[in-house]
Amino acid sequence: xxxxxxxFKSGYVAIVGKPNVGKSTLINALVGRKLSIxxxxxxxxxxxxxxxxxxxxxxxxxxxxxxxxxPRYRLHESMMQNVDSAVADADLVxxxxxxxxxxxxxxxxxxxxxxxxxxxxxKIDLVRREDALPLAEKYMxxxxxxxxxxxxxxxxxxxxxxLEEIVSRLAPGPQFYPSDVLSEHPERFxxxxxxxxxxxxQLREELPYSTQVNVIxxxxxxxxxxxxxxxxxxxxxxxxGIVIGKGGQQLKKIGSRAxxxxxxxxxxxxxxxxxxxxxxxxxxxxxxxxSFGF
Ligand SMILES: Nc1nc2c(ncn2[C@@H]2O[C@H](COP(=O)(O)OP(=O)(O)OP(=O)(O)O)[C@@H](O)[C@H]2O)c(=O)[nH]1
Ligand SMILES: [Mg+2]
Numbered sequence: 690x691x692x693x694x695x696x697f698k699s700g701y702v703a704i705v706g707k708p709n710v711g712k713s714t715l716i717n718a719l720v721g722r723k724l725s726i727x728x729x730x731x732x733x734x735x736x737x738x739x740x741x742x743x744x745x746x747x748x749x750x751x752x753x754x755x756x757x758x759x760p761r762y763r764l765h766e767s768m769m770q771n772v773d774s775a776v777a778d779a780d781l782v783x784x785x786x787x788x789x790x791x792x793x794x795x796x797x798x799x800x801x802x803x804x805x806x807x808x809x810x811x812k813i814d815l816v817r818r819e820d821a822l823p824l825a826e827k828y829m830x831x832x833x834x835x836x837x838x839x840x841x842x843x844x845x846x847x848x849x850x851x852l853e854e855i856v857s858r859l860a861p862g863p864q865f866y867p868s869d870v871l872s873e874h875p876e877r878f879x880x881x882x883x884x885x886x887x888x889x890x891q892l893r894e895e896l897p898y899s900t901q902v903n904v905i906x907x908x909x910x911x912x913x914x915x916x917x918x919x920x921x922x923x924x925x926x927x928x929x930g931i932v933i934g935k936g937g938q939q940l941k942k943i944g945s946r947a948x949x950x951x952x953x954x955x956x957x958x959x960x961x962x963x964x965x966x967x968x969x970x971x972x973x974x975x976x977x978x979x980s981f982g983f
Contacts, residue, residue, distance in 0.1 A: 699748040699862035702855055703775040705801070706785035707794050708732045708756025711811040715785065715842035716740050716753045719852060723954070724872055724879070725753045726886035732756055732898065733889055735764070736982070737771045739873045741866050747856050748864045752779065757797040762972040767983040772800055781858050782806040783851075786828065788813045788821040788839065793828050801833065805858065808834040809851055814841040876955065877904040883950040884919050884963065887943045888932075896931060899924035901971060901981050905964075914958040917951070922968045922981070932965050940965065 704712045708731030716725045716738065724740045726733060738753040752775040755768040776782060782804045786794060789812065808828050810821050818839065825837050836854055840847040872879075881902040889897040906918035921943075923929055933940045940963055948961045971977035 695746055696861040697746060697748075697864060698856060698859040699750070699865060700780035700859040701750045701752060701778050702781045702783055703737075703752040703754060703772075703779035703804075704783045704785060705754055705772060705776060706756065706797050707787070708758060710756070710785045710787045711842040712756070712785055713738070713753050715783075715809070715811065715840070715848070716751055718842050718845055718848050719749075719751060720871060722871060723950075726882045726889075728886060728889040730889055730897065732758065732768075733886075735768050735771070736878075737775045741871055741873075742852075743864065743866070743868045747859060748866065749852075749855060749859070750865065757794075757800055759796070763975065763978055764972040764983060767978060769800075776800055776802060776804055779804055780860070781855065783809055783855065784834065785809050785811050786824065787811055788816045788824065790824060793824075793831065798831070798833070806834050807854055807858070808837040810837060810839045811842050813839040813846065814844055877907050879954055880904050880907070880917060880951050881919060883954060884921070884943070884947040884961075886950070887947040888921060891939065891943050891946070892932065896923075896928060899928060899972070900932070901968075903981060914960045915955075917959050917961045918964065919961065920964045920966050922966050922971055922977075924967075924971060925969060926967050929965050929967055 706712055713725035713727045713734055717723050720740045720742050725738045734753055734755045740751045742749040754772045754775045760766045760769055782801055784806050788810050810825055821839055829837055838847055838851045838854055840851055881904045885902040888900050901922040902919055904919045908916040910916055921932055944961055944963045952958055968977050
């Protein structure tokens with residue numbers, strides 16, 4: 690006798706937590722591909738980034754979100770709206786904390802709003818496992834989380850266990866996306882993000898937070914490499930020179946490193962041109978934010 694097919698399961702899972710806890714790293718580890726940019730700096734992710742994980746038995750639609758902060762600019766308000774919309778759409782919230790922290794992250798907890806939630810304690814590679822126990826106990830004492838899994842998103846430790854915990858909580862449901870679709874964002878979103886990642890990696894202090902990257906032209910050329918024009922928008926005149934650098938060296942470095950990442954992502958060679966533009970006060974300008982997709 691044939692055994693009946695196991696029912697296919699699907700659902701939306703929002704990953705929420707403080708800046709820099711490793712949300713984007715985990716997304717990439719789960720889908721096995723770099724879909725969300727990762728840097729050492731907090732507040733890297735600005736949009737909700739969707740990543741789709743499909744197997745024969747399930748489809749998990751993961752929503753990476755910006756780290757929860759107190760907004761200082763309209764940009765931040767939009768980022769926090771991206772967190773809230775991800776939580777509102779989610780069937781399950783995966784809340785992330787850092788193993789080295791000592792107290793629950795109340796600012797991020799405020800954003801949960803009664804959605805079913807599980808807890809991942811990340812960067813367990815940086816502490817002794819028993820040292821993370823008091824934190825786990827404090828979180829579980831809040832009666833918010835159904836379970837807790839210590840993980841290392843970076844090394845992959847227990848990421849499979851976490852995935853099992855996620856899948857076991859999904860309801861039977863349809864496959865929303867074809868198996869080969871990994872995200873919902875268009876190519877130009879990822880291209881802009883990969884440039885922004887280099888801006889975060891190459892520029893110091895506050896400057897990355899004053900920048901935005903937009904792809905303004907993406908032109909396939911049948912007899913050559915794709916042509917990509919991207920603008921790096923800065924907040925003030927004085928920042929333009931810093932981004933360009935002496936003799937254009939800084940911009941060249943950002944461009945050549947981003948190009949390597951973009952080519953890896955697209956699987957083809959590209960010709961990347963970067964332009965620096967000043968849009969004074971863009972982080973607080975509703976018009977600019979709207980045109981930049983916030
Ligand atoms: N040691 C260690 N480092 C990690 C781990 N996971 C992430 N990181 C590092 O933590 C830093 C932040 O990681 P991200 O994935 O960008 O963090 P995020 O939560 O997405 O941050 P925002 O987008 O700013 O909210 C990067 O330098 C990662 O390499 C981990 O398990 N162990
Ligand atoms: Mg991130």
